[in-house]
Each structure stands twice: as structure tokens, then as C-alpha cells.
Amino acid sequence: MKTKKKSISSMKRKAWKVFSEYIRLRDCLRTTGLPDYGKCITCGKTVPRTLLQAGHFISGRHNAGLFSERGVNAQCYNCNINLKGNTLEYRRQIVKLYGEGADLELEQEASPAIKFTVPSLEALIVHLKAEIEKLNRREG
Numbered sequence: 261m262k263t264k265k266k267s268i269s270s271m272k273r274k275a276w277k278v279f280s281e282y283i284r285l286r287d288c289l290r291t292t293g294l295p296d297y298g299k300c301i302t303c304g305k306t307v308p309r310t311l312l313q314a315g316h317f318i319s320g321r322h323n324a325g326l327f328s329e330r331g332v333n334a335q336c337y338n339c340n341i342n343l344k345g346n347t348l349e350y351r352r353q354i355v356k357l358y359g360e361g362a363d364l365e366l367e368q369e370a371s372p373a374i375k376f377t378v379p380s381l382e383a384l385i386v387h388l389k390a391e392i393e394k395l396n397r398r399e400g
Contacts, residue, residue: 271381278388279327280314285395287312287334300336301353302346307336315340317350317363318370325370327384330358
């Protein structure tokens with residue numbers, strides 16, 4: 261039986277699913293100490309993890325910031341979608357969280373378009389699953 265070749269787009273979707281889970285769990289634990297509730301980085305509202313989104317500081321699905329651990333943080337639906345990222349407040353919170361100039365570093369890091377490969381995405385998934393396991397052990 262022939263195995264189906266993995267496409268970059270399907271691997272990117274799988275990687276995003278795991279990455280989003282990691283970001284939301286990380287930020288719930290960081291902001292509330294609980295795995296099931298977290299605060300939106302931009303408005304501070306406490307939201308169930310299942311309703312949080314992994315919102316990008318720098319938008320763009322094809323740039324190097326897609327899987328940026330500093331550039332993607334838990335956001336509520338209102339800030340991420342309705343307020344289109346709530347960018348001014350997001351910038352303030354990035355500086356508060358990561359230090360002066362972090363916002364400018366993230367802008368520079370995100371500018372190149374990058375080509376993802378199946379092996380690099382598979383490696384990212386393995387790494388993220390290990391990080392999720394660490395977080396689950398820490399809170400358990």
C-alpha cells in the first residue's frame with residue numbers, strides 16, 4: 261500500500277493546531293496559574309482556554325512570525341477578530357512582557373517570507389508536543 265505524501269499545507273495546518281494549543285496553555289498558566297482559563301494579552305479579560313485564540317502581533321500567514329513564541333499570544337475573539345488584533349495595546353503588552361524594543365525585534369524577525377518544509381514542520385510539531393507535555397506536568 262502506498263503512503264500518501266504529506267503536503268506542506270496539511271503539515272502547516274497540523275503544526276498550527278499544536279502551536280495554538282501550546283500558546284493558549286502557556287498563557288493560561290502564565291496569566292492565571294490555571295490550565296483552563298487565561299487572560300487576553302490585550303484587554304486582560306479572563307476567558308476559558310477553549311475560547312482563547314492564538315493572536316499574532318504581526319499579521320501574515322506566510323512570514324517568519326507565523327510560529328513565533330513571543331509574537332503569538334492568547335487573545336480573546338473580540339480583540340483578535342473584531343478589533344483586528346487590538347494592535348496598539350498589543351504593542352504595549354509585548355514591550356511590558358518581553359522588554360523595551362521587543363516589538364521592533366518581532367517586526368524585523370517577521371519580515372522575511374519563509375518556505376516551510378515537511379521535515380521542518382514535523383520537527384516543530386514534535387518540539388511543541390514536548391513543550392505541552394512539560395507544561396502539563398508543571399501544572400499537574
